[in-house]
Every structure is written in C-alpha cells, then in structure tokens.
Amino acid sequence: TRTSRPQRILKAVQRKATVGDPQSVITAIDHFCRHREWAMNVGDEKGSILDSVVSEVSPVTVLELGTYCGYSTVRIARLLPPGACVITLEFNPDYAAIARQVIQWSGLEDKVQLVEGASGDWIPWMKEHFGVQAFDLVFLDHWKERYLPDTKLLEECGLIQKGTVLLADNVICPGTPDYLEYVRNSPRYNSHYYRSHLEYTKAEDGLEKSVFLGY
Ligand SMILES: O=C(NC/C=C/[C@H]1O[C@@H](n2ccc(=O)cc2)[C@H](O)[C@@H]1O)c1cc([N+](=O)[O-])cc(O)c1O
Numbered sequence: 001t002r003t004s005r006p007q008r009i010l011k012a013v014q015r016k017a018t019v020g021d022p023q024s025v026i027t028a029i030d031h032f033c034r035h036r037e038w039a040m041n042v043g044d045e046k047g048s049i050l051d052s053v054v055s056e057v058s059p060v061t062v063l064e065l066g067t068y069c070g071y072s073t074v075r076i077a078r079l080l081p082p083g084a085c086v087i088t089l090e091f092n093p094d095y096a097a098i099a100r101q102v103i104q105w106s107g108l109e110d111k112v113q114l115v116e117g118a119s120g121d122w123i124p125w126m127k128e129h130f131g132v133q134a135f136d137l138v139f140l141d142h143w144k145e146r147y148l149p150d151t152k153l154l155e156e157c158g159l160i161q162k163g164t165v166l167l168a169d170n171v172i173c174p175g176t177p178d179y180l181e182y183v184r185n186s187p188r189y190n191s192h193y194y195r196s197h198l199e200y201t202k203a204e205d206g207l208e209k210s211v212f213l214g215y
C-alpha cells in the first residue's frame with residue numbers, strides 16, 4: 001500500500017535535512033509541502049510569527065496541542081533555552097511515531113516530551129504526571145472544535161495563570177469561531193490577531209495570541 005503523507009514528509013527530512021540541524025528540518029518540510037505535497041504544518045509564514053511569540057515569551061514550559069509530524073514542535077523547541085521544554089500531545093499513534101523521528105533528526109529530543117493521547121484525557125494529569133505548575137505558552141493546533149473546551153479545561157486545572165500566553169493556529173481557516181469569540185470577549189484575556197496566510201497558500205489565515213490577565 002501507498003505510504004502515508006507523514007511518512008513521505010519524514011522521507012523528505014531524511015533525504016534533505018542534516019541530523020542535529022533543526023533549521024534544515026524546517027526547511028526540508030516547507031520545501032516538500034510547498035513544491036510536492038501540501039500538509040497541515042503551521043508553515044514558514046505563520047511559523048515566523050510563532051517564532052517571534054516564542055522568543056518574546058521565552059517560556060520555560062510550553063504545551064503544544066497537536067503534534068502531527070512535529071514541524072511546529074521543532075520550531076518551538078529550537079528556540080528554547082537549556083532547561084525549558086515543550087510537552088506536545090498527539091492523538092494519532094502513526095503521526096506520533098513519525099513526529100518522534102522528525103524531532104530526533106533535529107536533535108531536540110531532550111527539549112520535547114511527546115505524549116500520545118487525547119488532550120481532554122491528559123490535561124487533568126499534567127500537574128501530577130509532569131510536575132507542571134502552569135504553562136507559560138500554549139500552542140493550539142489540534143482539532144478546531146477542541147480549542148475552546150480545552151482552554152476551559154486548562155483554566156479549571158489551574159494550568160493557565162496570570163501571564164500565560166495562548167497562541168492559536170487557524171482561527172480563520174479552517175476557523176475556530178467559538179474559541180475566538182471567547183478569548184476576544186472575555187475580560188480575562190488580552191487578545192491580538194496576527195494576520196497571515198494558510199500554510200503554503202494565498203488564502204487568509206492567522207494566529208490569535210491571548211494573554212491571560214488573571215482572575
Ligand atoms: O484540521 C487541522 N488541524 C487538525 C490537527 C489535528 C492534529 O492534532 C492531533 N490531536 C492531538 C490531540 C487531540 O486531543 C486531538 C487531536 C491529531 O491527531 C492531529 O495530528 C488543520 C487544517 C488545515 N486546513 O487547511 O484544512 C490547516 C491547519 O493548519 C490545520 O491545523
């Protein structure tokens with residue numbers, strides 16, 4: 001049977017990227033997805049905005065919802081100082097297996113905790129299992145209908161505290177209307193929309209950054 005798209009993305013990394021060089025992994029995936037086969041990575045344009053937010057927040061603990069092939073995991077981890085880490089949740093075991101190899105190829109496995117399972121099941125265990133006090137940055141890029149319930153769950157679990165930054169992909173395309181309405185109208189968040197384009201296309205999309213102001 002045919003290989004899967006994630007398998008073809010991994011092959012492109014293994015062919016074109018240098019082991020231990022995260023930028024070459026990012027470049028290889030972007031080149032493959034722009035010239036060979038589109039895939040739902042945050043991409044280079046929105047990726048640069050992600051980079052600037054990570055650099056600005058300089059987080060110690062990051063939560064990423066939706067690993068897929070590990071593209072944004074690598075983008076985030078490569079900017080983290082020693083001792084900082086990103087916990088990334090992936091539901092699909094096949095995607096998780098590919099992402100582990102992509103992250104390993106980039107040499108960033110010491111900065112990444114890839115957890116297999118559903119966000120709704122894992123978020124309540126984060127404190128106990130990973131010793132997380134609160135997240136400095138949360139990157140939402142998983143199922144769009146889960147953005148709002150998982151944000152509320154993170155709040156309830158005390159994993160979002162004053163200063164925590166939420167950064168959400170795809171708030172225009174495919175769109176996360178209920179999440180947007182929540183963070184933009186809540187007095188407890190300060191929200192900003194970074195206008196951009198859907199990865200590797202000319203369609204509009206963007207990232208919403210929402211800073212939690214505390215209770
Ligand atoms: O649908 C999109 N993303 C859904 C991503 C879902 C990912 O999150 C994981 N997950 C991890 C934990 C969970 O609890 C649930 C799922 C899934 O196993 C998958 O790996 C999407 C679609 C487009 N698009 O143009 O169509 C563009 C994008 O940038 C997108 O992100």
Ligand SMILES: [Mg+2]
Pocket residue numbers: 040041042141169170
């Ligand atoms: Mg996305």
